[in-house]
Amino acid sequence: MAIPILYNLRSMRARWISAIVAVLGIAGTVGVFVAMLALARGFRATLVSSGSPNNALIRRAGASSEMDGSIPLDQVKVIQDKPGVARENGQPLVSPEAVMVAAFPLLTTGTDANVQIRGVSPEVLRVRPNIKIVQGRFLQPGLNELIIGKNVASTYGGLEFGKPIRFGGGTWDVVGVFDAGGSAFDSEIWADSRVLNQVYKRPENLFQSVTLRLTSPTALSELKDSITADPTLQVQVDRESEYYARQSLLLTTLITVLGTLVALIMGIGAVIGALNTMYSAVSERSREIATLRAIGFGGGSVAFSFVIEAMVIALIGGLIGCLAVLPVNGVTTSTLNMQTFSHLAFAFRITPVLLAIGILFALLMGLVGGVPPAIRAARRPIVLALREL
Amino acid sequence: MKYLSLIKANLLRKKLRTTLTIGSFVVALFLFGFLAIIHGAFNQGVDVAGVDRLMTINKVSIIQPLPISYRDQILRIPGVKRVTFDVWFGGIYQDPKNFFPSFAIDTENQREVYPELQVSDDQWKAFLDDREGAIAGPNTAKRFGWKIGDRIPLQAPIYGGTFEFNLRGIYHGAREGDDLSQFWIQYKYLDEHRPAALKGQIGWYTVKLDSADDAPRVVKAIDNMFANSPFETKSETLQAMAASWVKQAGNIEFLILAIGGVVFFTLLLVTGNTMALAVRERIGELAVLKAVGFSDRFVLVLVLAESILIALVGGAIGLALAKLWTLLGDPTGGMLQSFTLPTLLMLVGIVCALAVGILAGILPATSAMRLRVVDALRRV
Numbered sequence: 001m002a003i004p005i006l007y008n009l010r011s012m013r014a015r016w017i018s019a020i021v022a023v024l025g026i027a028g029t030v031g032v033f034v035a036m037l038a039l040a041r042g043f044r045a046t047l048v049s050s051g052s053p054n055n056a057l058i059r060r061a062g063a064s065s066e067m068d069g070s071i072p073l074d075q076v077k078v079i080q081d082k083p084g085v086a087r088e089n090g091q092p093l094v095s096p097e098a099v100m101v102a103a104f105p106l107l108t109t110g111t112d113a114n115v116q117i118r119g120v121s122p123e124v125l126r127v128r129p130n131i132k133i134v135q136g137r138f139l140q141p142g143l144n145e146l147i148i149g150k151n152v153a154s155t156y157g158g159l160e161f162g163k164p165i166r167f168g169g170g171t172w173d174v175v176g177v178f179d180a181g182g183s184a185f186d187s188e189i190w191a192d193s194r195v196l197n198q199v200y201k202r203p204e205n206l207f208q209s210v211t212l213r214l215t216s217p218t219a220l221s222e223l224k225d226s227i228t229a230d231p232t233l234q235v236q237v238d239r240e241s242e243y244y245a246r247q248s249l250l251l252t253t254l255i256t257v258l259g260t261l262v263a264l265i266m267g268i269g270a271v272i273g274a275l276n277t278m279y280s281a282v283s284e285r286s287r288e289i290a291t292l293r294a295i296g297f298g299g300g301s302v303a304f305s306f307v308i309e310a311m312v313i314a315l316i317g318g319l320i321g322c323l324a325v326l327p328v329n330g331v332t333t334s335t336l337n338m339q340t341f342s343h344l345a346f347a348f349r350i351t352p353v354l355l356a357i358g359i360l361f362a363l364l365m366g367l368v369g370g371v372p373p374a375i376r377a378a379r380r381p382i383v384l385a386l387r388e389l
Numbered sequence: 390m391k392y393l394s395l396i397k398a399n400l401l402r403k404k405l406r407t408t409l410t411i412g413s414f415v416v417a418l419f420l421f422g423f424l425a426i427i428h429g430a431f432n433q434g435v436d437v438a439g440v441d442r443l444m445t446i447n448k449v450s451i452i453q454p455l456p457i458s459y460r461d462q463i464l465r466i467p468g469v470k471r472v473t474f475d476v477w478f479g480g481i482y483q484d485p486k487n488f489f490p491s492f493a494i495d496t497e498n499q500r501e502v503y504p505e506l507q508v509s510d511d512q513w514k515a516f517l518d519d520r521e522g523a524i525a526g527p528n529t530a531k532r533f534g535w536k537i538g539d540r541i542p543l544q545a546p547i548y549g550g551t552f553e554f555n556l557r558g559i560y561h562g563a564r565e566g567d568d569l570s571q572f573w574i575q576y577k578y579l580d581e582h583r584p585a586a587l588k589g590q591i592g593w594y595t596v597k598l599d600s601a602d603d604a605p606r607v608v609k610a611i612d613n614m615f616a617n618s619p620f621e622t623k624s625e626t627l628q629a630m631a632a633s634w635v636k637q638a639g640n641i642e643f644l645i646l647a648i649g650g651v652v653f654f655t656l657l658l659v660t661g662n663t664m665a666l667a668v669r670e671r672i673g674e675l676a677v678l679k680a681v682g683f684s685d686r687f688v689l690v691l692v693l694a695e696s697i698l699i700a701l702v703g704g705a706i707g708l709a710l711a712k713l714w715t716l717l718g719d720p721t722g723g724m725l726q727s728f729t730l731p732t733l734l735m736l737v738g739i740v741c742a743l744a745v746g747i748l749a750g751i752l753p754a755t756s757a758m759r760l761r762v763v764d765a766l767r768r769v
Binding site: 265280 | 401405409410412413416417419420423424433434449450452453486501544546549550592618621623629632633634636637638648649652654655656658662663665666720750
C-alpha cells in the first residue's frame with residue numbers, strides 16, 4: 001500500500017529549513033549547468049547561422065580558415081563559370097572577399113579587440129540574401145565607405161553610423177548598418193574588397209575566399225567535382241554552413257567540457273546536500289516511520305515514500321534553477337574566435353531541450369540523494385525505533 | 390586543547406552526518422580549486438608578463454606585418470636595451486584542433502629578452518647548428534609524445550605546404566605561469582623558405598628596457614617614430630598586451646565569481662543547517678555542561694570549534710584533491726594553456742572555508758550560548 005504523498009509534503013513543510021537548503025543546492029547546480037550549455041549553444045548557433053547551406057565557400061587548398069588563404073582574380077573568373085553557380089540576369093552570384101582584422105577598443109573595457117573586416121563584392125547581398133541593410137545604404141564600390149554589423153556600434157568604440165573613422169592608413173565613412181540575423185557577420189565591418197586591399201597594401205586582385213550562391217543546395221557536389229577536376233585551381237570547396245559549424249567546434253567543446261565538469265562537481269555537492277537533508281529527515285522521523293510500519297505500511301512503501309520526497313525536493317530545485325537562469329536567454333556576450341583571431345558577439349540561447357536536460361539532471365540528483373536514506377528508513381527495526389526517545 | 394576529545398566525540402556522534410558535511414566542503418573547495426585553475430589558464434601570462442618589456446605590433450592589428458628594418462631604429466631609442474622579434478608560423482600538427490602557438494624566433498636575442506624561458510646551452514647550440522631545428526615547450530612536447538631528435542612535420546597554411554623540423558631542445562619556464570606550449574623555429578630558415586613577397590616581414594617586436602620606469606616614454610618614442618609611415622606601430626607593455634587578450638576572450642572573472650558565489654552560499658546553508666541540527670539534538674547535554682559550571686563562552690567556542698574543524702578538514706581535502714588533479718594533467722587535451730593551482734590561491738581557499746565555517750557556526754553557537762539551563766533541562 002502506498003503512503004499518501006500528502007504525508008511527504010506536510011513533512012517537508014514541518015522541516016522547511018532543511019528542505020530549502022536541499023532545494024537551493026539543486027537549484028544552483030541546475031542553473032549553472034543550463035547557463036553553461038546555453039553559452040556553448042549560443043556560440044555555436046551564431047557561427048552556424050552565419051553559413052547558408054545554399055552557399056559554397058572556396059579557400060586555397062590547405063587554408064585552415066578564411067584568414068590564411070589567397071585566391072587570385074583569374075582563379076575567381078574560372079570559378080564563377082563553373083556549373084552549379086547561381087546567376088541573376090546573367091550575372092554570377094559570386095563574392096570574392098578579402099578578410100582582415102583591425103584593432104578597435106572594446107567599449108566595456110577600453111582595451112583593443114580584433115574586429116573582422118571583410119572586403120566584399122557588390123554582389124554580396126544577393127549571395128547572402130539573409131543580410132539586410134537596416135540603416136543608411138550599401139557601400140559604393142571604389143569609395144572608402146564602410147557598412148557595419150548591428151553589434152559593431154554597441155561593442156566597439158569609434159564606429160558609428162554617419163561618422164568618419166581612421167584605420168589601416170585610410171579615412172572611411174560609415175554609410176550603413178546591416179542586420180545579419182544574429183550571425184557572426186553582425187560583428188563584422190564590410191568594405192569594398194579592392195579598396196580594402198589598397199589600403200592594406202595588398203595586391204588589388206588577391207582575395208582570401210570566394211563565397212558563391214549555388215543553384216540549389218544539392219548543386220554542391222557538381223561544383224566540387226568540376227573544381228577538383230580543374231588542374232588550374234588549387235582550392236578547397238566547402239558548404240558555407242559546414243565551414244562555420246567546424247569553426248565553432250573548438251570553443252564549443254571547450255565550454256561544454258569545462259561547463260560539464262563544473263556542473264558535475266556541483267552536482268556531487270548537491271547530492272551530498274540532499275543526502276544530508278534526507279538522512280536527517282529519516283533520523284528525526286524514526287518514530288513516525290516506525291508508527292507507519294506498525295500500522296501496516298510495508299518497508300517498500302516507506303522507502304518509496306522517501307524517494308518520492310527527495311524527488312519532489314529535486315524537482316522544485318530544478319524548476320527554480322531553470323526559472324532563475326531564464327532571464328539570461330538572449331543576453332549578448334562576446335569572445336575571441338581563436339580560428340580567425342577576431343572578436344565575436346553572441347547571445348546565450350536557452351532552448352526547451354536545455355531546460356528539460358536541466359530538470360532531468362535535478363531528478364537524477366534527487367534519486368541519488370534519496371535512495372540510500374530511503375533504504376535506511378525501510379530497514380529500521382520497528383520495535384527499536386519505537387522504543388527510542 | 391584538553392577539550393579536543395570532547396569535540397571529537399561530538400563529531401563522531403553522527404558519523405554519517407559529519408562525513409557528509411565534510412564532503413560538502415571537499416566538493417566546494419575542489420570546485421574552488423578548479424575555478425582557480427581555469428582562471429589561471431585564461432589569465433596565463435598576465436600576472437607574470439612584467440612591465441619592463443614592450444611589445445610593438447602593427448597598429449592595424451597583430452596579424453599585419455612590420456618590416457625587419459624597424460629593429461635597428463628601435464634599438465637607437467635611449468632606454469632600449471635589446472630587441473627581438475617573432476613571426477607567427479601557425480603550424481598545424483596533424484589536425485587543426487591540435488592547436489599550439491608556433492613562431493619563428495630571432496635566435497640572436499631570444500634568450501636575452503625572454504630569460505625566463507630557459508634552454509640548456511648544449512640544446513641551444515644543437516638548435517642553432519641545425520637550420521631545421523626546433524625547440525618546444527614541455528607541455529606541447531608531452532602532449533604529442535615528442536622526444537629530442539624527433540622529426541616533426543607541420544602544415545603551414547600561411548606559407549603553403551608542409552615543413553619538417555628536428556626537435557633539438559625543450560625549454561623550461563623559470564616562473565610559475567610561464568607559457569609552456571610554444572614551438573620555436575629559426576627565423577632565418579623561415580625567411581629563406583617563404584614567398585618573396587613576404588621576405589623581411591616580421592610579426593612583432595619585443596623590446597627589453599633598461600628600466601620599467603622608461604616604459605611610457607619609450608612607448609611614445611617608438612610609436613611617434615613610425616607615425617605616418619606605411620607601417621604604423623602600437624606599443625604596449627607585455628602585461629597590458631596580455632591583459633587585453635584576456636579581456637577579448639570574455640568576462641571569465643564574472644563567470645567564475647558567479648559560480649563561486651552560488652557554491653559558497655549553498656555551502657553556508659548546508660553547514661549552518663547541519664550545525665543547527667547538531668545543537669538542537671544536544672540541547673540537553675549543553676544545558677548539563679552549563680549546569681555543572683562551564684561558562685557561556687565555553688559552550689559558544691565548543692560549538693564553533695566543531696564547525697570550524699569540519700570546514701578546515703573538508704577544505705584541506707578538497708584543495709589537496711584539486712592540486713593532485715593538476716599533477717595528473719589537463720583534461721581538455723591541451724586546449725587550456727596552463728593547468729596549475731598556485732599556492733597563494735590555495736591559501737585563499739582555506740581562508741574562504743574557514744570563513745564559511747565560522748559564519749555557519751555562529752548562529753547555532755550563539756543560540757547554544759544563550760541557552761537558559763532551566764528551560765533546556767525542562768524540555769526533555
